[in-house]
Amino acid sequence: MFQYLTIPVTAFDQNCSLVWCDQTLQAAVIDPGGDLDELLGEVKRLGLKLEQIWLTHAHIDHAGGTGELAQRLGLPIIGPHEGDQFWIDGLPAQSKMFGFPPALLFKPTRWLHDGDTVKIGECTLQVRHCPGHTPGHVVFYSPEAKRAFVGDVLFAGSIGRTDFPQGDHATLIASIRNRLWPMGDDTVFIPGHGPESTFGRERKTNPYVADGV
Numbered sequence: 001m002f003q004y005l006t007i008p009v010t011a012f013d014q015n016c017s018l019v020w021c022d023q024t025l026q027a028a029v030i031d032p033g034g035d036l037d038e039l040l041g042e043v044k045r046l047g048l049k050l051e052q053i054w055l056t057h058a059h060i061d062h063a064g065g066t067g068e069l070a071q072r073l074g075l076p077i078i079g080p081h082e083g084d085q086f087w088i089d090g091l092p093a094q095s096k097m098f099g100f101p102p103a104l105l106f107k108p109t110r111w112l113h114d115g116d117t118v119k120i121g122e123c124t125l126q127v128r129h130c131p132g133h134t135p136g137h138v139v140f141y142s143p144e145a146k147r148a149f150v151g152d153v154l155f156a157g158s159i160g161r162t163d164f165p166q167g168d169h170a171t172l173i174a175s176i177r178n179r180l181w182p183m184g185d186d187t188v189f190i191p192g193h194g195p196e197s198t199f200g201r202e203r204k205t206n207p208y209v210a211d212g213v
């Protein structure tokens, strides 16, 4: 069965998640933005075998620790979509701008596309391409666990910023309505920042994307 633990990292309290298969204890980390020693401490405490890095998008608070972690443990980097290449290229500039430790550059082992799947142990998650916050943003969805890791696409009561280069508000709203809502009202989502919620609750109460808004 699919399990996960969310650990806020970096000065931006970014919700990095460890995800694993409890049959095999094989694990992936979604969005290792930083605080690698804390993350690896949790991996050890839980007795997991960390084998993959999955990225939703390449903003510094989500991807800043990726290069170092991949190098330290020899891990493959899965995602995001290649639309975020310019954000990866810009990681050193992002580190400086936001006062993060210098980020090592990296090259994803595998770019992701809408409809792809990723696998850890016996658990398979679906990939949806959800551009708008960044052009290469992807989301990881476990139908079995009814959980979606949505990065900065959607938050409890809010949505991702679209004022960055190649951000687009209408594209983001379409991503949410066309690619997240079909996962079902009872699906719990883990946003990149802040508390979890369900798609059903956001469809009722989110001022940006509620039905009828």
Ligand SMILES: [Zn+2]
Binding pocket: 057, 059, 133, 152
């Ligand atoms: Zn972001």
Ligand SMILES: [Zn+2]
Binding pocket: 014, 059, 061, 062, 152, 192, 193
């Ligand atoms: Zn973020």
